[in-house]
Amino acid sequence: MKVFLSTDIEGVCGTTRAEEVLSGQLSYTASTKQMTQEVNAACIGAKNAGATHIVVKDSHELGTNIDPNGLIEDAVLIRGWSGTPEFMMYGLDDSFDAAIYIGYHSAAMVQGNPLSHTANGRKIVETKLNGEIFSEFTLCMYTAAYYGVPSVFISGDKVLCEAAKSQVPNISTVAVKDGWGGATINMSPRKAVHLIQSEVEKVLKSDYKGSIPDMPSEFQLDITFKMAVDAVKMSHFPGAKLKSDFTVNFTTNDFYELMRFFLFAA
Template sequence: MKIFISADIEGTTGIAHWSETEKSEKDYQYFQEQMNREVRAACEGAIESGANEIWIKDAHDSGRNIEPNKMPRNADLKIIRGWSGHPLSMIQELNETFDAIIFTGYHSWGGSDGNPLAHTMNTSSVNMIKINGEYCSEFMLHGYGAAYLKVPVAFLSGDKELCREVNRINENIATVGVNEGVGNSSISIHPDMAVELIKKGVSKSLKKDLSKNIIQLPDKFKLEVDYTTHGKAYKSSFYPGARLVSPKKVVFETEDYFEIMRAAMFIL
């Protein structure tokens, strides 16, 4: 069994402030460790269910958060660090040969109150993103990418609001909610409990028939990006096919989902 894991940090257990996500800050080390523990737990759950090949995309910020020596050795393990610039972004190297994809440490969408760190992709220039009128999280953007490649989504861990969104998109996807946003605070479960639940959740999810876990893609797509400044919106409106619909909003429409991800690389 060949499994892909995409790992972020803003949905890691207990996280509540931006300083806890940045390598240059003293608060970061603890949450980097917890991120690594949760990714390792996902690997162990996958191995327990028969995975013999695992690819991990370090998908937070610099892409240099996962410590390879803390991952399990008893599988053909590959870790993708840094950013290639490929439109698949947080799921770089995913393709049709994978049996399932797992998301860890993911978080609510920009404009949500489900996480004090809620955002979608760009934290400085983008207020929120919608696809076909629905608020778009980083999970939706990349979960649709997995669907484009016909790869089922087996499991996700992150904040509770995102877990609810995931189950609205596909009720068969297993989720573990480790945090709950309340204003500018978070309420979390114990970090050891999170590790235990992630391992068990991944293991259980991969033992099921995953044919129903492939997200159903719409026939066509309308990407709306609401920017923090009119200047960024104006510049982005020159991307081929994009159009400015208000001083701070750009729209891009297509029937090919890969074109949405390609556009996102340039206009977000």
């Protein structure tokens, strides 16, 4: 069994403020330690379920948050950014059996995590796909589906986990925290690690093949930028058009083309 794991940090247990997730800040190290523990828990759960090959994609900020020496020996770690349209799913292909997401967070313009954003929070105000606000998980889930890989497990904030359930009904979730305004309510970090390990093992021992969402026949992507200049610039991407002063629309029936557009837009 080959398992692909993509990890972010804003959805790990405890993270609440920006300085906790930005490299170079005093409280950043504690967050990366919890991130690594939650990733290791998922890897151990996968290994206990029979996984023989586990690839971990570090998908936050510079992509260099996990100390390679802190990761379990059975996992392969992808650090940094490839510059390819797979974005947070770089390294995934159709040879994998399952995709797992650790530390994911709610979308921009969605209440549920003080650190909610989608892709580049410095540039992007809101993202919509076929009229619905979407998160980074949505993009990654469809990327996995594009390669025929089921999305079987996600951990993060409660609102994101509920949204993931609505998109992939069979997905297993562990909501390690809930957010309101600038606050988070967190379970014990040790409990989060325990639940992630046990739930990953449980789902990978089950019949999870049905956890591939149906791909829409057409993708209508709307991105609203903070600066009008970014919207004007992206409206010149082939197939894109200016929808309003700050919003660009890109429509395609080929998901890989949507991935390509998003790579340049974000």
